[in-house]
Amino acid sequence: xxxxxxxxxxxxxxxxxxxxxxxxxxxxxxxxxxxxxxxxxxxxxxxxxxxxxxxxxxxxxxxxxxxxxxxxxxxxxxxxxxxxxxxxxxxxxxxxxxxxxxxxxxxxxxxxxxxxxxxxxxxxxxxxxxxxxxxxxxxxxxxxxxxxxxxxxxxxx
Numbered sequence: 001x002x003x004x005x006x007x008x009x010x011x012x013x014x015x016x017x018x019x020x021x022x023x024x025x026x027x028x029x030x031x032x033x034x035x036x037x038x039x040x041x042x043x044x045x046x047x048x049x050x051x052x053x054x055x056x057x058x059x060x061x062x063x064x065x066x067x068x069x070x071x072x073x074x075x076x077x078x079x080x081x082x083x084x085x086x087x088x089x090x091x092x093x094x095x096x097x098x099x100x101x102x103x104x105x106x107x108x109x110x111x112x113x114x115x116x117x118x119x120x121x122x123x124x125x126x127x128x129x130x131x132x133x134x135x136x137x138x139x140x141x142x143x144x145x146x147x148x149x150x151x152x153x154x155x156x157x
């Protein structure tokens with residue numbers, strides 16, 4: 001049975017899905033598709049914490065599906081910009097779990113993860129799969145992955 005480790009950049013998936021389709025990502029359909037016939041060694045969703053009840057309800061849904069939810073405080077700067085970036089945290093966890101998994105499944109369109117996927121393949125022989133939005137996922141990330149799965153159809157709510 002193939003062992004998989006799943007890592008979700010929640011903010012990236014939320015905004016790209018909303019911007020492209022004006023819909024939400026279907027985490028339950030994703031879970032069924034990505035884990036069928038596989039052993040999950042880790043499933044982590046990385047999100048920002050604004051402390052509102054709607055967001056807490058969403059985080060509980062993720063936990064009920066099978067994800068561990070990691071939260072980082074949402075920071076609103078004086079200039080109006082915001083910060084809640086999980087790139088380093090995701091990278092550290094992927095490296096930690098890559099040796100235990102046959103395949104890393106990354107949900108993000110962020111091209112910064114290209115080098116990460118190359119590293120886990122080179123150092124651990126771990127394959128990678130990326131779920132993202134066509135046109136909003138960095139071409140470098142798509143090319144670095146062993147398999148790219150476009151988010152569309154049944155993966156949308």
